[in-house]
Amino acid sequence: MSLGEAISKLKSSFRFRLFVFFTIAILLITFFFSTIYIHTEIRAQQQLVEERANLLAQRIAELVRLPLFAENADGIRQIVDSETTIHKDIASVIISTDDKRILNTFMRPDMPEQDNILLTTVNVTSHPLSLDPQSALVGETSTSSPIGSLALGLDITSLKEKRQELLISASLGAFIFWLVISTAGYLLLGSITKSFQTLMNGLNSMAGGNFNVHIPVNRDDETGQATRAVNRLAQSLYERELENRRLQEELINAMRLEVQEEKKQMMAKLIQTNRMTFLGLLASSMAHEINNPNASIRLAGLFLTRVWGDAIPLLQQVARDEGDFILGGIPFTAAQNEILQSCANIERSTEKISHVVQDLRTYSLGESCEFMPNVSINQVVHDSISIIRAYGRYPDINISVQTADNIPVINGNKNQLEQVVVNLLLNAMQAMSENKGTIAVRTAHNSSANKVLIAIRDEGEGIPEENLAHLTEPFFSTRISKGGSGLGLFVANHIINEHQGTLKFISKPGEGTTASILLPVYTI
Amino acid sequence: MAVLRLFIHLIALLALLFPAMAEAYDVLIIQSSRNAAYEDALTGFRSVHRTSERLIVMSDYSEVDVVRIVREDQPRLVLAVGDSALKAARMVRHIPVVSMMALRAAELRSSAANITGIDMQINPRAYLSLCRSMKARKVGVVYHPAKSGAYIRKARMEAEQMGIELILREVRLPKGTPTQLASLSGKVDALWMLPDPFAVTRETVEAYFRFAQSEKIPVISFAAPYLGMGAAAVIEANRVIMGKQTAELAFSLLNGASVSATPVIPPRAASLKSNHSILKNLGLRLPKTDSALTSLQE
Numbered sequence: 001m002s003l004g005e006a007i008s009k010l011k012s013s014f015r016f017r018l019f020v021f022f023t024i025a026i027l028l029i030t031f032f033f034s035t036i037y038i039h040t041e042i043r044a045q046q047q048l049v050e051e052r053a054n055l056l057a058q059r060i061a062e063l064v065r066l067p068l069f070a071e072n073a074d075g076i077r078q079i080v081d082s083e084t085t086i087h088k089d090i091a092s093v094i095i096s097t098d099d100k101r102i103l104n105t106f107m108r109p110d111m112p113e114q115d116n117i118l119l120t121t122v123n124v125t126s127h128p129l130s131l132d133p134q135s136a137l138v139g140e141t142s143t144s145s146p147i148g149s150l151a152l153g154l155d156i157t158s159l160k161e162k163r164q165e166l167l168i169s170a171s172l173g174a175f176i177f178w179l180v181i182s183t184a185g186y187l188l189l190g191s192i193t194k195s196f197q198t199l200m201n202g203l204n205s206m207a208g209g210n211f212n213v214h215i216p217v218n219r220d221d222e223t224g225q226a227t228r229a230v231n232r233l234a235q236s237l238y239e240r241e242l243e244n245r246r247l248q249e250e251l252i253n254a255m256r257l258e259v260q261e262e263k264k265q266m267m268a269k270l271i272q273t274n275r276m277t278f279l280g281l282l283a284s285s286m287a288h289e290i291n292n293p294n295a296s297i298r299l300a301g302l303f304l305t306r307v308w309g310d311a312i313p314l315l316q317q318v319a320r321d322e323g324d325f326i327l328g329g330i331p332f333t334a335a336q337n338e339i340l341q342s343c344a345n346i347e348r349s350t351e352k353i354s355h356v357v358q359d360l361r362t363y364s365l366g367e368s369c370e371f372m373p374n375v376s377i378n379q380v381v382h383d384s385i386s387i388i389r390a391y392g393r394y395p396d397i398n399i400s401v402q403t404a405d406n407i408p409v410i411n412g413n414k415n416q417l418e419q420v421v422v423n424l425l426l427n428a429m430q431a432m433s434e435n436k437g438t439i440a441v442r443t444a445h446n447s448s449a450n451k452v453l454i455a456i457r458d459e460g461e462g463i464p465e466e467n468l469a470h471l472t473e474p475f476f477s478t479r480i481s482k483g484g485s486g487l488g489l490f491v492a493n494h495i496i497n498e499h500q501g502t503l504k505f506i507s508k509p510g511e512g513t514t515a516s517i518l519l520p521v522y523t524i
Numbered sequence: 525m526a527v528l529r530l531f532i533h534l535i536a537l538l539a540l541l542f543p544a545m546a547e548a549y550d551v552l553i554i555q556s557s558r559n560a561a562y563e564d565a566l567t568g569f570r571s572v573h574r575t576s577e578r579l580i581v582m583s584d585y586s587e588v589d590v591v592r593i594v595r596e597d598q599p600r601l602v603l604a605v606g607d608s609a610l611k612a613a614r615m616v617r618h619i620p621v622v623s624m625m626a627l628r629a630a631e632l633r634s635s636a637a638n639i640t641g642i643d644m645q646i647n648p649r650a651y652l653s654l655c656r657s658m659k660a661r662k663v664g665v666v667y668h669p670a671k672s673g674a675y676i677r678k679a680r681m682e683a684e685q686m687g688i689e690l691i692l693r694e695v696r697l698p699k700g701t702p703t704q705l706a707s708l709s710g711k712v713d714a715l716w717m718l719p720d721p722f723a724v725t726r727e728t729v730e731a732y733f734r735f736a737q738s739e740k741i742p743v744i745s746f747a748a749p750y751l752g753m754g755a756a757a758v759i760e761a762n763r764v765i766m767g768k769q770t771a772e773l774a775f776s777l778l779n780g781a782s783v784s785a786t787p788v789i790p791p792r793a794a795s796l797k798s799n800h801s802i803l804k805n806l807g808l809r810l811p812k813t814d815s816a817l818t819s820l821q822e
Contacts, residue, residue, distance in 0.1 A: 066734070069727045070702040129753050130726040133719035134607055134627055136747035137644055137760070138561040145726050 014200075015193045022189065023182045030181075034174040041166050049159050053120040056087055057152040061124045064095055068103065068124050068148045076104045084108070091117050092153035095124075098146050108155075116160070117153045124148040195223040199230060206230075211238035287357040294353045301346030308339050356390055371499075373522050375412045377443050377452050378403040383414075384421035385441065394429045398438045407445045407452055411522040412499045420492040420503075424456045424515045427488065430479065431460025431513060445521075451501075454517040462509040471505055549576035550778060552599040554590055554613050556606025557583035561763055565605060565625050568767020573775055582608055591615050601774055604641070614639060620783040624770040625763070627719055630788045631671065637784045640777075642770050644719055645672075646746070646794045648679035650759050651716055652686050654744055654796065657811050658756075660714035663744075664691045666704050668722035675718070690716075701728035705735045717745040717755070729753065742806055748797050756806060757798035761791035 010016050060083050067075030076095055084090045084106060093106040111117075125144035135142045195218040202215030211234045217224045319325060319332050327335040385399055421441075428439045437459040444453040463471070470476045472493040477486035489503075496503040500520050507513035555562055558581055578597065582588050590612045594602060602621045604610040610626040614636055623629035623641030633639050655663050663683070667676050676692065683690045691712050693704035701723055708715070715736050717724055724732070733754030736743045742756030751758055769792045777783055798810055 066702045066728070066731050070699050072703065126726040127730040127753075130729045131747070131749050132726050132729075133721060133724050133747070136749045137627070137719065138556075138559050138606065138625060139749065140557070140559060142726060147727055 014196070015189060018193070019186055019189050022185045023178075026181050026185065027178055030174045030178045034170050038166060038170050041170070042163055045159060045162055045166075049118060049154065049156055050120070053118050053152060053154040054122065056083070056090060056154065057120045057122040057150055059083070060093060060095075060152065061122050061150045064104075064150070065124055065127070065147060068095060068097065069126075071097065071103060073103050077106075080104055080106050089155045089158070090152060091155045092151075094151040095148060096150075097148040103148075112155050112157050116155060116157045118156045119151060119153050121149060121151045124150055195219050195221070195227065199223060199227045202227070202230065202234075206234055206237075211235075211241060290353060290357050294350050294357070298347060298350035298354070301343055301350060305340070305343040305347065308336075308343060312336055356387075371411050371413050373411045374409045375414045375417065375522075376407070376409050377417070377454055377519065378407055380414055380417045380421060381441055381443055381454060384418045384425060387418070387422055388425050388429075394432070394435050396436045397429055397432055399425070400438055400440045402440065402442045404442075404444050407443055408521045410452060410499070410519050412519065413495075416495045417499070417519075420495050420517065421454060421456070423488045423492050424517075428456055428458035428460065428513070428515070431458050431462075433461060446518075449518075450521045450523070451518045452521060454519075455514055457512060457514040459512045462511055463505065463507040463513055464509055468505060468507065472503070549578050549597065550600045551575055551577040551603055551774065552590075552594060552597060552601070553577055553579045553603045553605065554588070554609040555579060555581045556608035557581065559606075562605045562625060564763040565767040565770070568764035568769075569603070569624070569771040569774075570767075571764075572768050572771035575775075575778070577603075582612065588612055594619065600778055603770070603774060610639075610641075620774075620777045620786075622770060622774045622777065623788070624766065627721065630674065633788045639788075640773065640783055640786045641788055642766050642773070643788045643790050644746075644761065645675050645790060646759055646761055647790050648675065649682050649686075650794060651744055652679065652682050652688055654757060654759060654810075655688055655714050655716065656686055658714060658742055658744075658808050660712075660742070661687070662689045662691055662712045663714045663716050664693065664705075664708040664712035665716045665718060666693045666695055666701055666708075666723045667718050667720050668696065669694050671722055672718050672720045695723055698722055698725040698728050701725075702731040705731050708735070709739060712739070712741060714741050715739075715743045717743055717750070719746045740806060742802065742808060751797060751799045754802065755799060756802045756808065757796060757810065759794050759796050762793040762795055765793040766791050 060080065063079045063083070064076045066072075067079065080093050080095070084093065090106075091108045091111055093104065094102060095104040096102045124147045126147060128144050130144075131140075131142055134140075198218060199215055202213055205213045213234055215227050215231055215234075217227045217231075315327075315332060315336065324331050324333055326332070328339075330338065381401060381403060385401060388399070425439065425441070429435070432439075439459075440455075440457045442453075442455045442457075444455070445451075446453060467476075467478065471489050473486075474490040475486035476490075493503050496517055496519070502516075502518045504516045504518075505513060506516070553566070555566070578599065580588060580590075580593070590602065594616050599619065601619055602613045602616055604613040604621055604623050605625050607626045607628055610621070610623045610628060610632065613621045614632055617636065617638055619638065621636070621639045621641075623632075623639060625644065626641070627644050629639065629641045630643050630645070652663075665676065665679075667673070669676075676690075680690055680692075691708060693707060695701050695704055705715075715732060717729075717732055729750070730753070732743055736754060736756075743750070743754060745751075745755040745758045747760050748758050769789075773786065773789070777786065796810070803810065
């Protein structure tokens with residue numbers, strides 16, 4: 001650790017800062033009180049000297065009162081000499097009468113400098129208890145009368161020396177006091193902050209991520225209480241960390257399971273899509289395989305019809321000649337119509353097969369995306385129902401059709417629209433409970449909006465409200481497990497949007513669902 | 525209108541009449557100041573005979589013109605209480621001025637025949653008797669010849685009769701007192717302090733007691749306050765009796781006695797007071813009987 005780092009660490013130390021603050025505070029307090037002490041002592045010494053000068057002056061004034069009043073200069077000199085001999089610090093004494101005549105002047109031979117002399121002047125007055133005869137007789141009090149004045153100069157050289165000694169001793173005493181108190185304060189702070197330091201070490205350990213620590217409590221003071229609180233907090237954090245770890249593991253496991261489920265659903269959708277593709281190819285193949293025999297049957301039927309047409313006159317002649325005869329197990333008169341009807345039935349059925357095959361091919365190959373201007377939605381509905389009926393999987397479900405007359409044509413792709421209607425019908429059928437009930441299909445024309453309507457209403461279980469908004473999203477299906485791809489309504493909505501129309505669902509659980517297709521009327 | 529005019533005249537008459545009635549008194553009392561000693565003396569004065577009087581306390585006024593008051597009020601006698609009052613009343617010449625509680629009565633009598641009264645100087649025999657009782661044969665006295673000369677002459681005669689020698693020191697100025705006292709050192713057995721305004725002042729009174737202390741002799745004084753300063757004994761006049769004595773003198777004058785034939789007389793009664801501690805320190809004892817007072821009766 002470099003010196004700079006050590007100083008920086010020391011500066012950030014709470015104990016060090018506290019010690020510095022304490023030391024500076026003690027220093028300031030010591031300085032403050034030392035200054036007051038020195039100032040007070042100097043004032044006291046000054047006052048003492050002034051009082052001494054005044055007392056000496058008063059004393060000499062008392063002694064010289066009578067000689068001064070009697071203007072006895074010799075008597076005054078004797079008194080002054082006596083006093084200055086006793087009190088060596090008297091530098092000068094000047095005594096004058098009340099009318100300012102100087103009767104005595106004393107100056108010490110070794111007169112100090114003027115700065116070292118404290119000059120005091122007192123008035124010499126009569127004794128305060130003294131009374132003149134008149135006052136004494138009548139019991140009056142009288143004030144002291146002035147006799148003269150006395151100026152005394154006191155040598156204060158020793159006072160300055162005492163001041164210097166005082167400054168040195170007080171400064172030394174203050175320094176020793178500061179040193180002792182600071183040392184005691186350092187030791188005391190070390191003892192006081194010991195528990196604090198322990199707490200800090202524990203907190204540092206916790207800051208490193210180790211909450212499984214227990215900081216020892218040294219004292220039951222504020223720091224001890226704080227340590228206990230930190231221990232409780234650390235314990236709580238440690239338990240919380242354990243809980244978090246457990247929850248994290250559970251979350252990872254749950255996410256893992258969810259990914260697996262999604263993967264499974266995705267695979268199911270892919271399989272379904274693949275299956276649908278395969279179904280399209282199968283339908284295309286079937287159409288090809290069926291069309292050829294169907295064409296042969298149709299041609300055979302047509303031929304048979306022409307043959308029967310040619311044979312009927314001959315056979316009628318035979319019947320007339322020989323009487324009615326049995327043909328195919330029934331009398332000829334009955335059989336001739338039955339055969340004609342059977343031929344017509346063959347022709348009609350083959351034509352129907354041809355249409356169905358053609359539709360399968362068209363549906364599976366998705367061909368013919370062009371829009372035609374004369375598409376009738378009634379025709380679309382009828383053709384779609386035909387396909388559904390040919391599908392024949394829900395024989396117990398009745399489809400009620402109510403188409404409006406004179407409904408205008410639209411501009412669109414008939415096959416795509418049939419794909420939409422078939423899809424909606426299949427959804428309606430799948431929603432019917434127990435595969436029973438009625439599906440109502442209705443067309444209408446809204447002249448004000450100039451739109452045509454195809455409405456398909458079932459009596460099924462209905463759609464929960466939370467699912468309504470997601471019906472046209474891709475891969476959304478409540479029947480994925482039952483073979484749903486989640487693409488039917490997505491494709492249907494796409495087709496209707498391509499036709500500038502709208503596809504809406506109104507449903508309540510238990511009350512069935514109504515799917516409404518609104519398409520714009522074709523206008524030139 | 526006539527009734528109103530009559531009423532106004534009546535008021536004017538009363539205004540003129542009543543002051544005249546108020547100023548009609550016999551004795552104008554001029555008192556120097558409000559003081560218990562003066563009050564005691566006046567109490568004695570009034571206890572003899574009650575007469576009409578007017579009292580003026582000089583300390584209550586910045587200036588009192590006694591002559592003008594006497595001219596306007598026309599009293600029959602002026603009673604001056606204290607030296608200040610006597611000084612103010614000495615200008616009155618046509619009626620008697622009776623002095624009480626004043627030191628300068630005898631002195632002023634010599635220049636004004638209408639001034640009489642009771643002196644503050646007690647008969648010297650009383651002091652000399654006290655000295656004799658203290659076994660003092662040589663008694664020092666400091667005095668001003670003009671102020672106390674007559675009294676000293678009388679005292680000297682009395683002393684000779686009593687076998688006491690008075691050691692006299694004259695002073696012309698108060699500042700000479702300490703020196704004169706110093707000259708008595710070793711020559712006297714007691715010191716007699718006179719109510720002499722030159723020999724005893726506020727500045728010099730201390731010298732008496734310092735001298736007495738250094739010589740270990742008693743100081744005999746004239747006023748009780750000096751007992752506290754160091755006097756061994758004092759003989760002072762009884763103020764109430766002095767007031768009565770003054771009243772008797774004043775009424776004799778009011779009754780027709782001639783003021784010029786009435787001299788200033790000493791107090792009739794006095795009392796002896798002593799400082800027992802000082803007497804004890806000096807080894808002195810005073811007789812139980814009040815010989816000093818007795819001597820005044822003689």
